[in-house]
Amino acid sequence: MRYIEPHAHMVSRVTDDYAAMVTAGCAAVCEPAFWAGFDRGSPQAFHDYFCQLTEYEPRRAAKFGLPHFCWLCLNPKEAEDPGFAREVLALIPQFLDRPNVLGIGEIGLNKNSRNELQVLEWHVDLAARTGQLILVHTPHLEDKFKGTRLTLDVLRADSRIRPERVIIDHVEEHTVKMVLDAGFWAGMTLYPETKCTPARAIDILERYGPERLWLNSACDWGVSEPLVVARTTLEMRRRGWSAEAVDRVIYQNPLRFLSQCPRFKLP
Amino acid sequence: MTRQQVLDLYFLAARHQLIEIAAFLDRVDRAEGEADFRLGAFAAALRCLQEAPPGERATAVLMALSDPTTEPLPKAPGKGAVGAWSGQRLAA
Numbered sequence: 001m002r003y004i005e006p007h008a009h010m011v012s013r014v015t016d017d018y019a020a021m022v023t024a025g026c027a028a029v030c031e032p033a034f035w036a037g038f039d040r041g042s043p044q045a046f047h048d049y050f051c052q053l054t055e056y057e058p059r060r061a062a063k064f065g066l067p068h069f070c071w072l073c074l075n076p077k078e079a080e081d082p083g084f085a086r087e088v089l090a091l092i093p094q095f096l097d098r099p100n101v102l103g104i105g106e107i108g109l110n111k112n113s114r115n116e117l118q119v120l121e122w123h124v125d126l127a128a129r130t131g132q133l134i135l136v137h138t139p140h141l142e143d144k145f146k147g148t149r150l151t152l153d154v155l156r157a158d159s160r161i162r163p164e165r166v167i168i169d170h171v172e173e174h175t176v177k178m179v180l181d182a183g184f185w186a187g188m189t190l191y192p193e194t195k196c197t198p199a200r201a202i203d204i205l206e207r208y209g210p211e212r213l214w215l216n217s218a219c220d221w222g223v224s225e226p227l228v229v230a231r232t233t234l235e236m237r238r239r240g241w242s243a244e245a246v247d248r249v250i251y252q253n254p255l256r257f258l259s260q261c262p263r264f265k266l267p
Numbered sequence: 268m269t270r271q272q273v274l275d276l277y278f279l280a281a282r283h284q285l286i287e288i289a290a291f292l293d294r295v296d297r298a299e300g301e302a303d304f305r306l307g308a309f310a311a312a313l314r315c316l317q318e319a320p321p322g323e324r325a326t327a328v329l330m331a332l333s334d335p336t337t338e339p340l341p342k343a344p345g346k347g348a349v350g351a352w353s354g355q356r357l358a359a
Contacts, residue, residue, distance in 0.1 A: 141349070
């Protein structure tokens with residue numbers, strides 16, 4: 001079995017996770033920029049984080065033969081201060097040509113505030129001006145439905161944005177249809193307590209088809225499971241999925257989307 | 268999959284989860300003090316299990332727990348989410 005982990009916050013994980021993922025068949029890991037669990041104190045802290053994502057973390061993954069890619073942004077949880085956000089966004093272009101950078105992400109909304117929306121629009125503009133792929137985070141729990149609608153409004157309002165170059169992550173039963181109907185890709189995150197379980201994610205795949213959907217663990221410093229994409233294949237096989245159908249969802253789909261970035265190359 | 272296959276694969280897990288919900292509500296009943304808005308939202312979501320159209324129960328439960336408003340908030344009220352909408356329509 002082979003799979004691509006398209007969303008994992010490896011800076012928060014131990015090195016043993018890399019060994020386990022490679023053992024399970026992981027062929028590449030992609031790491032969106034994320035909240036550290038606390039607000040960073042200065043734009044310089046983001047500069048250091050972007051260096052970590054583009055220099056140190058790929059070297060750590062390479063020790064296990066695992067290609068590491070990343071996405072850059074100011075995450076939505078730190079987007080309530082537009083002045084601070086402006087300073088961080090100004091740092092991003094200098095990193096966009098680094099060899100493991102896939103695009104702008106994970107941008108989006110957290111509590112659906114006006115400032116978050118403004119910062120989302122700035123990120124979308126940056127991606128459009130520089131021709132980057134976009135990875136969008138959708139809010140948690142009670143805020144997801146509203147946040148997904150607001151995010152789609154922002155993306156559809158910008159004529160430079162091509163839906164096939166945008167993936168909207170963390171969809172569930174109540175948001176997946178609006179994302180796919182608008183022509184975007186959709187990601188399903190497999191979490192033990194929130195977002196999707198493996199069984200529900202497979203329900204969604206069986207209902208809507210595998211055309212523009214992928215699975216990810218979004219493993220980070222919280223309750224999460226780095227091997228859950230691999231484990232979900234057991235559930236698919238129990239339901240009678242063929243090896244080819246499993247491979248399409250966990251390997252070929254992320255490969256197809258991510259290959260739109262010329263820097264995404266697998267050995 | 269046939270319905271029989273779905274039952275064979277998932278009945279025990281669903282039974283387990285159903286009893287967990289029942290025990291959670293019993294635990295709330297035995298506890299003292301006032302409950303906040305989450306208990307009412309949970310009860311509304313439970314009603315969706317019976318009232319939602321076939322094949323739409325998960326969506327209906329998620330919607331029962333979601334903020335249905337469309338206007339951005341003037342300011343983020345912190346960073347976290349609690350799993351149910353408080354029902355407050357904040358003034359612009």
